[in-house]
Amino acid sequence: MAEENLKKNNSAALEAENISKSFANKDVLRGISFKVEAGDGVCVYGSNASGKTTLLRILAGILQAKDGTVKIGGWDIKKSAEKALPMIGVISHGTMTYPQLTVEENLKFFADIYNLSDKKERVTEVIDEMNLSKFRYDVVSSLSRGTRQRLAIGRAVLHRPKVILADEPFTGLDSKSKQKFIDIINKFKKAGGALVLTSHHVELAGKCCEKIVVLDGGKFVAEANIGDDDVRRFCEDHSTSTKEKI
Amino acid sequence: MRVTVLIISFVLMIASGVIAFTKGAIEPVVRNIVYIHVPASICSLVCFGGLFVFSIMYLIKKKPVFDYLGAASAEVAFVFATVLNITGMIFAKAEWGLWWTPSMRLISSAILWFLAAAYLILRSSFNEQGNKANLCAVFGIIAFVDVPFVYISARLMRDIHRPSFSFDSSWQSAALGLAIVATIMLASALIWMRADIEKLNKRLN
Amino acid sequence: MNYLIGAFAVSWAVYFVYLIYLSFKLNSLNRRFESKYPPGK
Amino acid sequence: MSNSINIIKAIFVKDIINELRSKQTFASMVVLSIIIAWIFRLASSGVESAMAAAVIMVSVVFSSILCCERSFVVEHDEGCIDGLLSASADRGNIYIGKLLFNVTMLCIFDCVMVPVVCVCFNLTPAGNLLKLIVILLLVNIGVSAVGTLLGSIVMSIKSRSSVLSILIMALIMPMMIPAISGLLMVFSAGADGGMFSAGQSFSEIAGMMAAYDAIFVTVCWLVFGFTVD
Numbered sequence: 001m002a003e004e005n006l007k008k009n010n011s012a013a014l015e016a017e018n019i020s021k022s023f024a025n026k027d028v029l030r031g032i033s034f035k036v037e038a039g040d041g042v043c044v045y046g047s048n049a050s051g052k053t054t055l056l057r058i059l060a061g062i063l064q065a066k067d068g069t070v071k072i073g074g075w076d077i078k079k080s081a082e083k084a085l086p087m088i089g090v091i092s093h094g095t096m097t098y099p100q101l102t103v104e105e106n107l108k109f110f111a112d113i114y115n116l117s118d119k120k121e122r123v124t125e126v127i128d129e130m131n132l133s134k135f136r137y138d139v140v141s142s143l144s145r146g147t148r149q150r151l152a153i154g155r156a157v158l159h160r161p162k163v164i165l166a167d168e169p170f171t172g173l174d175s176k177s178k179q180k181f182i183d184i185i186n187k188f189k190k191a192g193g194a195l196v197l198t199s200h201h202v203e204l205a206g207k208c209c210e211k212i213v214v215l216d217g218g219k220f221v222a223e224a225n226i227g228d229d230d231v232r233r234f235c236e237d238h239s240t241s242t243k244e245k246i
Numbered sequence: 247m248r249v250t251v252l253i254i255s256f257v258l259m260i261a262s263g264v265i266a267f268t269k270g271a272i273e274p275v276v277r278n279i280v281y282i283h284v285p286a287s288i289c290s291l292v293c294f295g296g297l298f299v300f301s302i303m304y305l306i307k308k309k310p311v312f313d314y315l316g317a318a319s320a321e322v323a324f325v326f327a328t329v330l331n332i333t334g335m336i337f338a339k340a341e342w343g344l345w346w347t348p349s350m351r352l353i354s355s356a357i358l359w360f361l362a363a364a365y366l367i368l369r370s371s372f373n374e375q376g377n378k379a380n381l382c383a384v385f386g387i388i389a390f391v392d393v394p395f396v397y398i399s400a401r402l403m404r405d406i407h408r409p410s411f412s413f414d415s416s417w418q419s420a421a422l423g424l425a426i427v428a429t430i431m432l433a434s435a436l437i438w439m440r441a442d443i444e445k446l447n448k449r450l451n
Numbered sequence: 452m453n454y455l456i457g458a459f460a461v462s463w464a465v466y467f468v469y470l471i472y473l474s475f476k477l478n479s480l481n482r483r484f485e486s487k488y489p490p491g492k
Numbered sequence: 493m494s495n496s497i498n499i500i501k502a503i504f505v506k507d508i509i510n511e512l513r514s515k516q517t518f519a520s521m522v523v524l525s526i527i528i529a530w531i532f533r534l535a536s537s538g539v540e541s542a543m544a545a546a547v548i549m550v551s552v553v554f555s556s557i558l559c560c561e562r563s564f565v566v567e568h569d570e571g572c573i574d575g576l577l578s579a580s581a582d583r584g585n586i587y588i589g590k591l592l593f594n595v596t597m598l599c600i601f602d603c604v605m606v607p608v609v610c611v612c613f614n615l616t617p618a619g620n621l622l623k624l625i626v627i628l629l630l631v632n633i634g635v636s637a638v639g640t641l642l643g644s645i646v647m648s649i650k651s652r653s654s655v656l657s658i659l660i661m662a663l664i665m666p667m668m669i670p671a672i673s674g675l676l677m678v679f680s681a682g683a684d685g686g687m688f689s690a691g692q693s694f695s696e697i698a699g700m701m702a703a704y705d706a707i708f709v710t711v712c713w714l715v716f717g718f719t720v721d
């Protein structure tokens with residue numbers, strides 16, 4: 001099994017163990033464990049309200065799990081947060097940028113928050129990397145959706161994270177921007193980064209992930225390699241129960 | 247169990263009433279409101295204390311039961327604060343000729359009522375569940391922290407309220423004590439019932 | 452005297468109305484709960 | 493420690509730049525307060541220090557509602573709050589940064605609002621300027637301490653501003669009483685504040701408000717983390 005192979009390697013980029021979370025006294029996640037190695041990509045698949053966003057927010061340290069531990073590069077996200085948190089970059093449906101601030105100010109703000117040692121150089125570097133130099137002094141609210149998404153990715157990789165967590169990164173993007181996103185992510189993975197993303201689009205996710213994990217009703221249901229035939233069918237087979245409930 | 251507590255509380259209340267009107271009547275007669283006014287005021291403070299304790303317990307332990315108990319004590323505190331204010335207003339009308347006037351105790355009991363009402367409004371205004379319990383617990387804590395300030399700041403007012411009744415006979419103290427015990431028992435039974443309702447509601451949805 | 456009776460009437464009314472409201476609510480919820488999840492199962 | 497100060501400073505500066513660009517919050521605060529002052533002026537007849545004190549407090553509270561709500565809406569609109577939370581482990585820093593921003597906004601707002609009220613009601617607080625500043629500063633800190641926390645609490649509610657106004661008003665009541673009697677002392681030139689203040693001196697009033705500020709800033713700072721979890 002693929003899971004056996006994963007367990008042999010000790011230096012997992014991201015390791016989640018037995019995560020549970022309840023909102024308003026209702027269980028959202030129940031005992032979820034998985035591992036992501038450096039250079040790997042995992043897609044979390046599930047129907048609506050299956051808890052994928054919550055899972056990602058817990059992995060990112062935004063929410064606190066009721067039970068269980070998250071380790072980023074071996075550091076516990078709760079106990080040694082100042083070590084673990086800088087290794088995470090987050091991309092979500094929102095762009096996580098301030099519409100009234102310019103591209104440069106946005107990046108500089110997050111560089112301040114992460115307390116980088118080489119703020120100016122790194123901001124310029126990221127702006128060049130993401131092809132944003134044309135928009136450097138533009139206010140974010142004047143940018144197109146695709147450009148904003150590039151800025152969001154730039155914001156996520158600004159502090160040189162080891163793991164990128166992306167929540168539905170493809171929603172609202174045209175096919176060109178989607179391809180661009182996939183290219184950037186693949187470059188990041190080649191440089192030794194790990195990726196966890198949630199998506200409905202198995203085909204798109206297949207271009208940057210190797211493994212797929214299916215969540216249903218807050219429980220871990222199944223996993224598969226994305227290269228397998230009929231992976232889409234497989235995902236749907238395993239996440240029907242919530243649809244029936246609704 | 248709950249019924250037993252309620253029955254005992256009613257028996258005690260009637261006993262205190264009998265003592266109050268046979269042996270311990272206060273002159274002029276309208277001042278006998280104290281037998282319902284003071285227990286209500288103590289009970290609403292006790293319920294606020296309960297809200298504080300349960301909120302902290304919820305934030306530490308994250309057990310749903312503390313959320314239910316917190317919600318219940320806020321609502322019961324609201325009921326007792328209502329009674330407190332109504333009896334106080336009737337007393338004010340009888341003694342001083344006006345329903346309400348800005349003075350120390352009057353303002354502080356009004357604020358107590360506002361705080362309980364604010365908690366209930368906050369609780370009823372979440373449409374999706376989210377971290378409702380957490381947020382309500384946080385508000386419960388700061389609402390209780392507010393209470394001492396309510397009393398301190400109200401000291402600024404010139405006071406026409408009698409600070410406390412001086413009882414001439416021990417019958418009167420006994421009647422008041424009995425009334426306080428009875429009302430606290432009533433309050434705990436009410437909190438208990440309300441918490442059960444909250445729990446059932448949550449399980450049904 | 453009227454004020455005294457009024458005060459007692461109002462506050463007892465509040466207590467009783469609240470108590471009766473709670474017990475009705477509790478009863479109806481219990482009934483709903485038992486019809487949804489019968490105790491035998 | 494220095495890291496915390498960096499984060500607080502970054503949040504504060506970012507919020508100020510944001511507000512300078514949009515000017516939306518500040519403009520609505522000022523216009524609202526002028527309308528309030530004008531309506532109260534219609535109901536009064538000439539010099540009325542009592543009404544001026546009430547107008548100032550009402551304006552501060554309503555403007556703080558706008559300000560505190562707005563300062564968190566900015567974070568939630570594009571999900572920026574998630575970025576902040578995943579970047580810094582200590583949620584208290586976010587609270588302090590936002591608190592500083594809100595206090596600054598209210599202080600700048602006071603510089604506009606108080607002269608307007610003084611003109612409206614023919615008042616000259618010149619002799620008691622220092623006392624006036626002390627009271628307004630303490631009020632601003634207290635209102636923002638509560639408002640910043642509550643602003644974060646109401647973010648998941650649809651009709652947030654109406655709920656926020658009720659919550660802030662209920663919690664700020666104990667602050668209102670000393671603040672209004674202090675303002676009455678300022679405007680009636682040293683005499684004690686009308687029906688309020690049973691012989692309290694100004695320093696006692698200020699001390700009480702300072703205690704309120706200190707305790708609420710501390711408590712809200714401690715519990716802020718739970719509101720974003």
